[in-house]
Amino acid sequence: MLRPFICLFVAALLLFQTSCSKKNEHNGAPPARPVHVSEAINHDVPVYIDAIGTLTAELSVDIQSQVTGKIISANFTEGQFVKKGDLLFEIDPNPYQAILNQSLALLSQNQADLDIAKWIVGKDKKLFETKAMSTQDYAKLMVAYDKAVGMVEADKATIWQNKINIEYCKITSPIDGITGKRLVDPGNIITANSGPTLVNIKTIDPLFVDFTISERNLLLLKDSMKKATLDVIVSASGFDSNYNNQIKHYEGTLQFVNNSIDPATGTIGLRAVIPNKDRELWPGQFINITLIYYIQKNALLVPNQAVTMGLKGEFVYVIKNGKAVLIWVKTGLKEGDYTIIDSVVGDEKIKPGDQLVTVGQMGLTPNTPVNIVGKDTFDLPSIEKILTENAKD
Template sequence: MPPRPVQTAVAIQKDVPFYVETFGNLSALVNVDIKSQVTGKILQVHFKQGQRVAERDLLFTIDPSEYKAAVDKAQAVVRADDVDMKMKKDTLERNRGLATKELVSQQDFEKYETDVEAAGAKTTLDKAELALALINLDYCSIRSPVNGVTGKVLVDPGNIVLANNGPTLANVKAIDTLYVDFTVTDRQLQAIRSAMAAGTLKAEVRVPDDGKSYVGELKLIENSIDNTTGTISLRAIVPNEGNALWAGQFVYVKLILGIEKDAVLIPYSAAQLGQKGTFAFVVTPEGKADLRILTTGSRQGDDIVVEEGIKGNERVVTSGQMGLSSGVMVAEVPTKKQS
C-alpha cells in the first residue's frame, strides 16, 4: 500500500497566556440624566444632539427672570439689614455711657442689647436667603457635570419644567473610559480570585467582526453568586481612545489569568475528536502515523495548547486524517513551521 499523503506542522513551544473567555457589554463610566433644579421655562438649548461636551459646558437655559428678581429683592433686604444694624449699634453705644451713670434703666439698656442681637440674627437669615437666591439663579444655567457625549434633546425650548422631579432634559455619558460587565461560572471563580490576588488581571475586549483588541483591567468581582444561573458578575475598565467603542455594545472578553511557560502548541486543525476524547496523529521518525490521546488547554488563535500527549518539535498531521490509523506509512507534504 502506498504511503498516505498528509500535511503536517511542527509542534512548537512558547509562553502563552491562560485565560477565561466570555462575553459582556460596555457601559459608560459616568451616566448622567440632566434635570432642572429649578422650575421654569426652557429658553434655549446650547448643544447639538450627539455632541461632545466638556465639564461645565452650558446645555440649557431656564428663564432666569423670576430668580434674578428674587436675588435683587434679597440683596435689598440685606442692605436694609445693614442700615438697621448700624442704627441699633449706634443707639446701644450712645446709651452705654448713660447706663453707667444710671441715667438709663437697666431694663432699657438690656433691650438695646437685645435689639442688636436680633438685628444680627435677621442679617444672618437674610444673607442665607440671598445665598439661596443666587444658587437658584445659577441653576437657571444647566451645565454638563462631566466630559462626555450628549444624547437626544428630550424636552424642547418653550416647555415648562419642574424642579428636581421634572422630566429628563438630556443624557450625558462619559465614554473616554468604559466599564465592561461580564459573567463567569462559579467553577471559574476560584482561579480568577487566586490570579487576582497575585496581581492585576488584564481583560482583552474585542468587538464582533473587528480584529482589534482593547486592553483593560479587572476592577470588581461581585460579592455574591447568582444561585439561579451559577454565574457571578465581574467588571473591568477599558480605556477608549478615539471613542472606537460605544456604551451598550456587545463584546467578547478574554480575562488573562497568567502566563504558561513553554507551552506546547499545535494547529487547531490537528486536534480531532473521537470516542476516547481529543486526539492527534504524530508522524514518527520512521514515517508512520502514531495516534496520541491529548489533554488540551486553551485555544490560542489558530492553535491549541496541548498539556499532555505531544512534545515540542514533534510533527503532527494537520490534513489527511480521514481513515488514517496508527502504524500507517505517510508521505508528508510539509507546511511552514509555525511562529
C-alpha cells in the same frame, strides 16, 4: 548427456529458493503504510475564557433644573461632545434677579436699623453703668439690637440664596461626555428638582464592560489576579463605508469582581475598563470579550488532527526510526489548529520537531512501518487569530 539435466536441476533449485524467499518476506514485517505528518512545536499560548457583554458609560447623568422657571435657550446640539462647565440650558433669571434686588433693598433698610440700634446701645451704656438707666430699659435696647443683627444676617443669607438661584438659571454640564436627545424644549416651564430630565450625558472615555463567568472559573480567576492585572480584550464588529464587515479589537484591564455569586445562574459578575480615546466604541454596544488569565510560555503543541481518542484516552502516533510509535497523552486547551499537550503517559516523550501522524491513523498499529507521503502545515495560534474567530462566532 548429464549436462542438460544438471542445468535444469540448478534452475529449478534457484526458482524454489526465490519463491521461498518471497514467501518468508511476505510473512515477515508488514508493508509500510502511507501517512501524512506534521511537527510538534513550542509556542506561547494565551489561557483565556470567552464571554459576551455590553459597554456602559463610567458616568451617566440626568440633567434636571434646580430652579423653577421658563427655559429660554438650549445651548447644545443633540449628540454633541460637551466638557464640564459647558452651558446646556438657560432659565429665565429675571424673577430671581427681582427677588435679589428686593433682598438687597431690605438689607439696606435693616442695616440702617442695626446702625441706629448699635448707636443707641453705645450711648445708653454709660447711663446703665452709672445706674441712671434701669436694667429693664437697657435690656430692651439690647433685645432691639440683637434683633436688628439677626435681621441683617437673615437678609445676607437670603441674598446668598438668591445669587445661587441666579447661578442655577445657567444649567451647565457636570461632566465631560456625549449629550443625548433633548427631552424638554425652550419655552417650557419646569419645576425645580422634581421636574423632568432635560437631557442625559454619558462619559465616553473610558467605558466599562460588564460580563459574567461561571463560578467554576472563579478559583482560576482569583489565582491569576494574585499574579498580575488581567488583560481584557473586547471585539466589536460592524460595517465600514463599503458595507464590509470589520472586526476591531480593543484592550483593557479587569477592574472589579462582584462580591457574591448569583445563585440563580451560578455566575459571578465582572467589570473591565476599556480606554476609548478615539470614541469608536459606544455605550450600550454589544461586544465579545476575551479575558486572558495568563500566557502559557513554550507550551508543547501538536496538530488537532494528530490526536486520536482510544479506549484508554487520547493518543498520538510519533514517527521514530520509520515506525509509528503510539504515545498516550493528556491534552489541555485547543488553540486554533493545535492542541496543548499537558503530559504524556509512559516512558516515551514528545519533543518539538517530532513528526506526528495527521492522516492515516486508522490503518496503523503500534510500531507499524510508515511511508511519509505528505507533510501538513497548520496556522500557529495567536491572540489576534483567536480574537477574530471569537468575534465571528
